[in-house]
Amino acid sequence: MNLGNPIGRIARIFDSQLVRTEDRVSWLDNRVSTFAPHREHSMKVGLGHRGYRSKKGGADPAVTIDLGKEHPLDTIFLVPCQRESIDDTGIFPKRYTVELSNRTDFAQRTVLFSSNSISPSSRLNDGNPVPLNARNTSARYVRLTVHEGHKKGMLDLFGLSEIVVISENDPVSLGAPVTTIGNLNVRGIWYPESLTDGRTPLGIWQNGGKPTSEAGDSVNVSRESDTVSWSISLPQAAELDRVVLFPYQIDRSFESSVLPEAVTIHLQDAGGQEETLAAEWRNPLAGSVNMTPIVIPLNGRTGRNIRITGTRPWVMGDLKIHALSEIEVWSSGKNLATALPVIRESEGAAATVTTLTDGYTSDNKIIPMGIWLDQLYERGRIERELAILRPVHRQLASESELNATWGSAVVLGLTFLIPVFIVERRRLMSRDQLDQLRKRIASDLHDDIGSNLGSISLIARTARKDLVRLQGPEEVAEDLGQVESIARESSLAMRDIVWLLERRQDSIGDLVQRMRETAGRLLREISYTVECESNKTTAKLSLDAKRHLFLFYKEAIHNVLKHSQANRVSIRLWDEDDKLALEILDNGVGLPLNDDTKSTTVHKLEDRARVLDGLLQIASSKEKGTAIRLLVKRSHLTAHPTLA
Incomplete structure (x- = not known):
């Protein structure tokens, strides 16, 4: 029910069953958002x-x-x-x-x-x-x-x-x-x-925070016969149960991943004896995408030094790539490889890699397989309950709003009844159509444009690596770097647009969660905090208010990155009387605020605040940094006719 319209508020006051059902749906929605997402990936081999x-x-x-x-x-x-x-x-x-x-x-x-x-x-x-x-x-x-x-x-x-x-x-x-x-x-x-074998159509065992640095390791090679090896030295020799290899995702938003087509694992004991071949793995269907971890059993073989070699690269057109996002080495219920450095050898050159044992895939934090499966079960159980409750909620809301409409019409008179009834019924009939349109637009953006941007980013990245390896013109490498950066930023911006179109994520609490994710992505090299002290996080935002408030926040964060030179940022939301307050503080060098020297960023912030009918306060100095505070009446965030 849209609490921004008066009929909905009246219906809620007089219908306790509607209130209970609505609160239950809201609680379940918030709870299910904490579980691992259910994603089904098409498997070509090893179906079960x-x-x-x-x-x-x-x-x-x-x-x-x-x-x-x-x-x-x-x-x-x-x-x-x-x-x-x-x-x-x-x-x-x-x-x-x-x-x-x-x-x-x-x-x-x-x-x-x-x-x-x-x-x-x-x-x-x-x-x-x-x-x-x-x-x-x-x-x-x-x-x-x-x-x-x-x-x-x-x-x-x-x-x-x-x-x-x-x-x-x-x-x-x-x-x-x-x-x-x-x-x-x-x-x-x-x-x-x-x-x-650990492979299921449900994908990778992951949930939680995003990687804070470049994910995994990707190496472009010249020939299909070229190999790449990753070596890990354990603190001491151990009986090893298995090695788990996680695929490298080309783009974190879409189902497209890279693994070597064939892998060998060699072990060496603490005495430094000759390496022995412990296991081999080969993709049963060459070229098929693996959106699942590859589990390679070692069956208690003893070793201290583990060498994982990609003997055949993944091939797409002229590209030949060896890539992994994470390596795990398990013994007696413990991942012995956690946080250990990995030595990568390719074409006679060696390099140290730390992103292969940091506990993250290309997309998310790795969680224990049992916890991941339990979260998927809980998500399914809650979604089945929601599938039953949502039609009941819609029916109760429709009936309550209709009854409230009639009651209000009797009180206000027959002259007011007819237009209110017509408008309200038309709104109820068109809401589902608008929802379907928004979902269709979001799906088209995500599937088509996002996939193309991911491919552009991958091609630019591998081409830039080729130029560096072949000592090509630096200007071309810089241009390719800009193409990769623009494609990546465009993909992230598109994900924000998809989120803005999502009706199920339109509460203040959903906005705060998105703010945390955006801060984690943009401020990963800066110390930051995001605090929400509002007790009205379940309040719904109108589409335009959600858009302008989020874009105001992103503009302020970009200003910190581009101009402030800050190393600490504090972000806070709280309630102030009938207003919602947002404050962004940094300890940077400040920015000019005189009318003649105002930056473009300040003008953009003022424009967003003006559209929201909000009060914008900016204080800045070289000694204390910049403080940006926006106060917006909550009524303007839920239903404001001037938002466009």
């Missing part, structure tokens, strides 16, 4: 495992995972295989049993879960993982037995992308051997080992 019943009355299809030794188990996640479309119900098993045991024959076992005649899984067709709480039961073997699957050309067909077993926050099932009954094997596409 498919099982079926060989004949009527035959044995139930089953999957057994050997964890190698007994583990105290926390949670087991069943990850559905990818859907063909948003309406696809999938082939997640309808009725099944999950058992735990320390014996291969399961003569002694614990039944962790068993479906009843109407399985709850039949309602879980949203692609999210299904968690089963193991309650610290210890076991070596995990068995899934399917009693009822789907009738799609064969008996009791079912499929899963991954079975993830979590023990003490560590996914102990990665790389574990799998045995099956009723296996429907399609070479390279559907096969049992794909259940424990």
Whole structure:
């Protein structure tokens, strides 16, 4: 409900059920925004495992995972295989049993879960993982037995992308051997080992803050036979469980990533003995995009020095690239590579890289796989509740507004009733159409223009590296650098435009969150704080107020970067009577404020403040820096006819 219109406010006063429903929807929206985003990426190979019943009355299809030794188990996640479309119900098993045991024959076992005649899984067709709480039961073997699957050309067909077993926050099932009954094997596409390879259509295990520096490492090579190696020296030798390689995203906003087409891993022990080949990985489908981490099991091999070599580059046209965004080396539940320097060797030259062990992918902070899967499940559960509540909320809002309209018309007289009713009904009918238009525009900007900008940025970056390597003209390298910078800035500006068009993110709290993200991106080399002391963060902003207030904030931040020479910035929002106050303080060299010497930035800030009918105060000196304060009446932020 738009609280900026008087009918909506009256309806809210007299309808307690509407208030409760609206508050619940708002709370759920805020909560779901803290969870990892649900993104489904199309996979071409290693889709997972498919099982079926060989004949009527035959044995139930089953999957057994050997964890190698007994583990105290926390949670087991069943990850559905990818859907063909948003309406696809999938082939997640309808009725099944999950058992735990320390014996291969399961003569002694614990039944962790068993479906009843109407399985709850039949309602879980949203692609999210299904968690089963193991309650610290210890076991070596995990068995899934399917009693009822789907009738799609064969008996009791079912499929899963991954079975993830979590023990003490560590996914102990990665790389574990799998045995099956009723296996429907399609070479390279559907096969049992794909259940424990760590690859799912849900993407990368990430959520939270953005990288504060250049993400990962990317090297352009001349020939397809050229290799690049990354070496890590551990503090001491250890028994290694696995190496995890995260893909390098060309553009952080779009589904396009780079990994070497083939990788080898060599180990050397503490005594400095000759390196031994520990593992190899090769992309099963050359050229296919990997939007998932690559898990390479080492099965307890001992080593101190690890060398990861890309033996075949990723190829796009004339470009040949070896790239990674993060390297993890796991032993006994710990990532031993965290914050260690990485030595990269390419074409006989060596360099130290620190961005491959900083805990960030190209896009986001890496989080433990178990926490990531649990957040996806919680997001799905809340989104299902929201899918039920939102139509109820819209219906209650529509009925309450209509009733309030009639009541107000009776009070104010029949002469006022008819125009109010017509205007209000037209507003309610057109709102959904406007929402659909905004979503369509945002989607077109994100998918088409954003993808092109990402490609331009990549091509300019690799061309500039080629010029530097070949000692080409510095002027051309500088021009390419400017092209890359402009493409990157344009992509970020486009993301701000998409956000401004998003109706679901139009509260003051959403604005504050966007301000934090923008500050994290622009002020990454400056010490800064962002504080919100307002107690009205759920108040909704009109589209124009949201736009002008955010652009005022960005203009002020750009002024700090371009002119202030500051090393500390303080950003604060608070309530002052019936106004919302925004203040940006820096300790820089100040800026001219006389009418004859005012900077273009100051004039832009004054123009934004004037459109918002706000009070702008600017104090600046070389000794104290610059203080910018804007006060805007809250009523002007929710519904102000002069905003354009």
